[in-house]
Amino acid sequence: xxxxxxxxxxxxxxxxxxxxxxxxxxxxxxxxxxxxxxxxxxxxxxxxxxxxxxxxxxxxxxxxxxxxxxxxxxxxxxxxxxxxxxxxxxxxxxxxxxxxxxxxxxxxxxxxxxxxxxxxxxxxxxxxxxxxxxxxxxxxxxxxxxxxxxxxxxxxxxxxxxxxxxxxxxxxxxxxxxxxxxxxxxxxxxxxxxxxxxxxxxxxxxxxxxxxxxxxxxxxxxxxxxxxxxxxxxxxxxxx
Amino acid sequence: xxxxxxxxxxxxxxxxxxxxxxxxxxxxxxxxxxxxxxxxxxxxxxxxxxxxxxxxxxxxxxxxxxxxxxxxxxxxxxxxxxxxxxxxxxxxxxxxxxxxxxxxxxxxxxxxxxxxxxxxxxxxxxxxxxxxxxxxxxxxxxxxxxxxxxxxxxxxxxxxxxxxxxxxxxxxxxxxxxxxxxxxxxxxxxxxxxxxxxxxxxxxxxxxxxxxxxxxxxxxxxxxxxxxxxxxxxxxxxxxxxxxxx
Numbered sequence: 001x002x003x004x005x006x007x008x009x010x011x012x013x014x015x016x017x018x019x020x021x022x023x024x025x026x027x028x029x030x031x032x033x034x035x036x037x038x039x040x041x042x043x044x045x046x047x048x049x050x051x052x053x054x055x056x057x058x059x060x061x062x063x064x065x066x067x068x069x070x071x072x073x074x075x076x077x078x079x080x081x082x083x084x085x086x087x088x089x090x091x092x093x094x095x096x097x098x099x100x101x102x103x104x105x106x107x108x109x110x111x112x113x114x115x116x117x118x119x120x121x122x123x124x125x126x127x128x129x130x131x132x133x134x135x136x137x138x139x140x141x142x143x144x145x146x147x148x149x150x151x152x153x154x155x156x157x158x159x160x161x162x163x164x165x166x167x168x169x170x171x172x173x174x175x176x177x178x179x180x181x182x183x184x185x186x187x188x189x190x191x192x193x194x195x196x197x198x199x200x201x202x203x204x205x206x207x208x209x210x211x212x213x214x215x216x217x218x219x220x221x222x223x224x225x226x227x228x229x230x231x232x233x234x235x236x237x238x239x240x
Numbered sequence: 241x242x243x244x245x246x247x248x249x250x251x252x253x254x255x256x257x258x259x260x261x262x263x264x265x266x267x268x269x270x271x272x273x274x275x276x277x278x279x280x281x282x283x284x285x286x287x288x289x290x291x292x293x294x295x296x297x298x299x300x301x302x303x304x305x306x307x308x309x310x311x312x313x314x315x316x317x318x319x320x321x322x323x324x325x326x327x328x329x330x331x332x333x334x335x336x337x338x339x340x341x342x343x344x345x346x347x348x349x350x351x352x353x354x355x356x357x358x359x360x361x362x363x364x365x366x367x368x369x370x371x372x373x374x375x376x377x378x379x380x381x382x383x384x385x386x387x388x389x390x391x392x393x394x395x396x397x398x399x400x401x402x403x404x405x406x407x408x409x410x411x412x413x414x415x416x417x418x419x420x421x422x423x424x425x426x427x428x429x430x431x432x433x434x435x436x437x438x439x440x441x442x443x444x445x446x447x448x449x450x451x452x453x454x455x456x457x458x459x460x461x462x463x464x465x466x467x468x469x470x471x472x473x474x475x476x477x478x479x480x481x482x483x484x485x486x
Binding site: 116141144145148152235 | 300305325
């Protein structure tokens, strides 16, 4: 994998050197900018602001989406009634929720996070609804006969069956959430990677755009490999 | 201890299902599964319910267990209903919990019976496998774990739904003798469903035969075998012929 990424960087360098265009900087120039932004502290300020928003929006949407998905998956009448709502919210463009949230709730972090969550919740709910529909009736009966009660049933019977769906929602969720967080930052916040990118756009500063993009992709990769994947393999130890 | 159990288990179990109908689904018409199935079970007896596939045996067990409430009739388990265990046709062990955890989960938190789990694992021969996940075990071992989960409750009523199907012969034989041993050391009322006639004769003290189509009890007989005769193939076969010839 490292080899193929290196090849991409080399290819990029060659094309950039050949093109000699200020809107296509070489990878070395981009790393220079990255270094500069890191040294003057801007990089940390903006990425940490973005990460905080991503974390809050992610947790909020995973929680609410899971609850909605479980209710819809388990109760047929609720599912029939709210299915149309879910499709509506799934197809609502991110731009619409973002502008409306800012207009209705003001240019605040709360509005920004609400907008991101509204984009992500339907997605999580659809995933978790599938999970709730596939819950085993056999295990439910077993839990009922052996008088597990609701808490033991949730913890030992229901949630373990939902982990694959939860993991899928979490991984696709993280990708979606951080992309939308950048958009809400560009629109109405004065900190964060999205805000920094919008400034760079006004100056047509491609090096800075690429530098921040690179930094953030790197961070998300680290979260994926250092947090999500080990977590998933831990909850899967029982599988043959 | 024995005196308390006797006082609890003294009342017989009364089952009286006037009718149980599976409602129509799609193209399939509504189906009468059970009709006028009534019987009493004396405490500490081992009743085998037998009959061909599809005659409603499993449905009957689900009704007795309270899992199926959509029927006409009544089931009176008396005080024993709070101590009911069910051993299903598939082991139904939680694959994401170890053997030990699966057994412990059948008990309320902090229950004194937790202390008896190691001895129970010893009895069913799973001491070595207590920390294994069920899917890594053979079906025979999974069924042993399911037996342990049922018996750790020290149940007053034990319902069993063909718990030894899909096992090879030697494994089935060893599990049957394990069940007999467990039943002797933890006496309880057993209702055991099977379509295997030899198994029915070998294990039971009484047989209820359900007939297909009629969906009701066609025969209710006591099995007259001593403990020694139960291990004697010829005696089991003779008793089988006596009962099923009728």
